[in-house]
Amino acid sequence: MDEAILKIRQLRKHYGENLIFHDIDLDVAEGETIVIIGPSGTGKSTLLRCINLLTHADGGEIWLDGQRINAPGVDEDLVRQQIGMVFQNFLLFNHLTALENVKLGLTKVKKMKDAQATQKALSELQRVGLADRAHHYPGQLSGGQQQRVGIARALAMDPRIMLFDEPTSALDPELIGEVLGVMRQLAEEGMTMLCVTHEMGFAREVADKIVFMEKGSIVEQGSPEDLMYRPEHPRTREFLWKITELYGQQQEGAPADGFEAEPAWKPNEDEV
Amino acid sequence: MNAANFLQYIASGTAYTLGVTLIALPLGLLIGLVLALVYVYGGKAGSRSMQAYSIVLRGIPPIVLLFILYFVVSGAINLSPFTAGALALGIVSSAYQMEIIRGAILSVDAGQMMAARAVGLSRLEAIRSVVLPQAFRHAIAPWSNEVAIVIKDSSLVYALGVPEVLRRAQLIGASNQNYLLAYGAAATIYFILVWLANKSLVGLEKRLAIPGSH
Ligand SMILES: Nc1ncnc2c1ncn2[C@@H]1O[C@H](COP(=O)(O)OP(=O)(O)OP(=O)(O)O)[C@@H](O)[C@H]1O
Ligand SMILES: [Mg+2]
Numbered sequence: 001m002d003e004a005i006l007k008i009r010q011l012r013k014h015y016g017e018n019l020i021f022h023d024i025d026l027d028v029a030e031g032e033t034i035v036i037i038g039p040s041g042t043g044k045s046t047l048l049r050c051i052n053l054l055t056h057a058d059g060g061e062i063w064l065d066g067q068r069i070n071a072p073g074v075d076e077d078l079v080r081q082q083i084g085m086v087f088q089n090f091l092l093f094n095h096l097t098a099l100e101n102v103k104l105g106l107t108k109v110k111k112m113k114d115a116q117a118t119q120k121a122l123s124e125l126q127r128v129g130l131a132d133r134a135h136h137y138p139g140q141l142s143g144g145q146q147q148r149v150g151i152a153r154a155l156a157m158d159p160r161i162m163l164f165d166e167p168t169s170a171l172d173p174e175l176i177g178e179v180l181g182v183m184r185q186l187a188e189e190g191m192t193m194l195c196v197t198h199e200m201g202f203a204r205e206v207a208d209k210i211v212f213m214e215k216g217s218i219v220e221q222g223s224p225e226d227l228m229y230r231p232e233h234p235r236t237r238e239f240l241w242k243i244t245e246l247y248g249q250q251q252e253g254a255p256a257d258g259f260e261a262e263p264a265w266k267p268n269e270d271e272v
Numbered sequence: 273m274n275a276a277n278f279l280q281y282i283a284s285g286t287a288y289t290l291g292v293t294l295i296a297l298p299l300g301l302l303i304g305l306v307l308a309l310v311y312v313y314g315g316k317a318g319s320r321s322m323q324a325y326s327i328v329l330r331g332i333p334p335i336v337l338l339f340i341l342y343f344v345v346s347g348a349i350n351l352s353p354f355t356a357g358a359l360a361l362g363i364v365s366s367a368y369q370m371e372i373i374r375g376a377i378l379s380v381d382a383g384q385m386m387a388a389r390a391v392g393l394s395r396l397e398a399i400r401s402v403v404l405p406q407a408f409r410h411a412i413a414p415w416s417n418e419v420a421i422v423i424k425d426s427s428l429v430y431a432l433g434v435p436e437v438l439r440r441a442q443l444i445g446a447s448n449q450n451y452l453l454a455y456g457a458a459a460t461i462y463f464i465l466v467w468l469a470n471k472s473l474v475g476l477e478k479r480l481a482i483p484g485s486h
Contacts, residue, residue: 054386081392091387095405095482105391108401139484157392 003066004029005192006051006161011060013043013050020046021216024060028161033193035203038213039239044196045088047213048163051194052083065160081109084154084162089170090146092138098125098149099134102156109157124152128182144175148182155186162186164195198243204228212236275453281444282457288436289465292358292426297419299362304369309399311374322370329367335428337364342432357429361422368418376411377403409480416473420466427462437461 004027011024021043028034036044050057053069053076062070069079092101102121106112112120125131128148138146147167154162164183168176180202187193187206197203203210204224211221212233220233231237311322329337341360345351351359380403388398430439437458445454 052390054389077389077392077394080390083390085387085390087383087387087390089383091381091383093384093387093402094485095402095409104388104401105393108397109392137482137484139482141484153391 005065007063009061011057013046013057023217028192028194030192031190032208033187033206034209035207036196036211036213037198042213043216044213045165048165052080052085081157082160084159086150086154086164086167088166090150092146092149094138097135097137101149102153105157121156124156128152143171144178147179151182161192166196168199279457282440285435285437285440286461288434289426292429293423295358296361296365297422300365300369303366305373307370308373312377326367334364334425338428353432354434357432357434361425365422372411372414376407379410380406412473412477416470419469423465424462
């Protein structure tokens with residue numbers, strides 16, 4: 001594969017005295033979908049926020065498309081335009097309709113003409129299956145619909161990479177599928193994606209690579225088969241075991257070929 | 273002098289009352305808005321200085337500030353009592369309106385700003401297009417309180433000799449020895465103005481309510 005779109009080297013972040021993460025190395029190549037998993041408080045959200053400069057790393061390098069983006073003198077607004085972000089709690093602009101939510105960046109940031117922006121926004125809403133909800137306000141949409149508008153809003157900026165921070169964990173179970181469906185479709189269209197999610201069905205079928213993060217560092221990363229069925233690290237096994245218990249096995253969609261076998265990562269009781 | 277003339281004399285002061293209010297309120301809103309932005313987004317120095325501004329202005333009776341500002345300002349530039357009074361009330365009101373707008377800004381979820389920045393909006397553009405439109409909706413209810421106060425406080429400029437409603441009531445009440453009717457008429461006028469203002473702001477709040485939100 002070509003040079004990675006996103007390249008992270010030795011990234012480190014602390015809040016005050018607290019070291020949130022350190023020594024993070026990560027490459028995301030064009031068209032790749034990478035899933036990050038890991039326990040709560042591990043720094044996954046903080047990592048995503050560092051990548052699109054919503055907060056600043058304290059050390060290390062972030063490269064987007066060959067440009068160092070966490071350096072003095074970088075136009076951060078310009079960088080953020082190129083990185084789409086989807087939030088756990090949607091964060092749609094409450095006072096704007098779905099269409100206006102998607103349009104805002106087009107008119108205010110890309111300085112598009114109103115008619116052109118409307119057209120582009122409508123086609124993005126179409127892409128997430130919500131053209132018929134264009135004139136609804138966030139409060140008039142279901143959680144799943146709100147999140148799809150959130151995805152459309154990010155897509156409208158034609159980002160080089162999309163970041164997803166637990167996009168389905170605030171949703172009722174019956175609404176998760178529609179959001180994962182959109183994400184799956186994006187991956188198939190060749191969008192480059194970095195997703196924090198514990199939807200292991202999605203990870204197994206869509207991800208090119210799964211990254212397991214714990215206590216502020218990357219413990220292990222690999223293909224879904226390797227990581228889920230042949231994890232090297234006991235911590236990975238243990239975590240995978242925990243989330244299966246937590247999220248159950250009711251993943252949408254059938255498992256891809258070759259994944260019917262029992263997972264090999266049932267931990268021993270005495271293994272910590 | 274018949275009753276109709278008597279009442280008409282007082283009512284014609286309404287123009288001054290409204291004039292003072294319509295200068296003081298927008299002036300206070302404009303200053304209050306800028307200061308609220310400095311308060312919320314201006315870092316430590318910003319919030320400290322705005323806190324001081326707020327405490328000082330809110331800790332002094334408006335009429336005292338009115339006199340101070342009138343005599344200070346009219347020493348520098350030649351202002352009519354009407355203009356000076358309206359400006360002074362506007363400045364007094366700015367402290368209260370700053371607090372109202374600040375509260376409204378803080379009531380907008382911080383995630384809204386984060387989402388706006390994530391799309392690529394500058395901080396200023398995010399404030400303008402995302403935070404303030406929501407904050408203003410939250411501000412209408414507390415703001416209608418301040419509108420009522422400014423309408424009523426506009427009567428203070430009578431002390432500078434502006435022939436507004438209260439001043440006229442006092443004059444004509446004295447010359448006719450019918451204070452009760454005079455002040456009663458003045459009270460009625462203020463009451464109607466406040467009532468109308470509140471009613472239209474409630475209407476505005478309804479009209480601007482975001483569909484689908486509580
Ligand atoms: N703005 C902040 N100031 C101080 N500490 C913070 C801040 N944001 C996050 N933290 C701390 O950083 C650590 C990592 O938080 P983060 O939200 O990145 O974890 P996470 O892996 O996304 O967890 P979760 O799965 O619960 O979302 C936590 O201990 C959190 O308390
Ligand atoms: Mg998180």
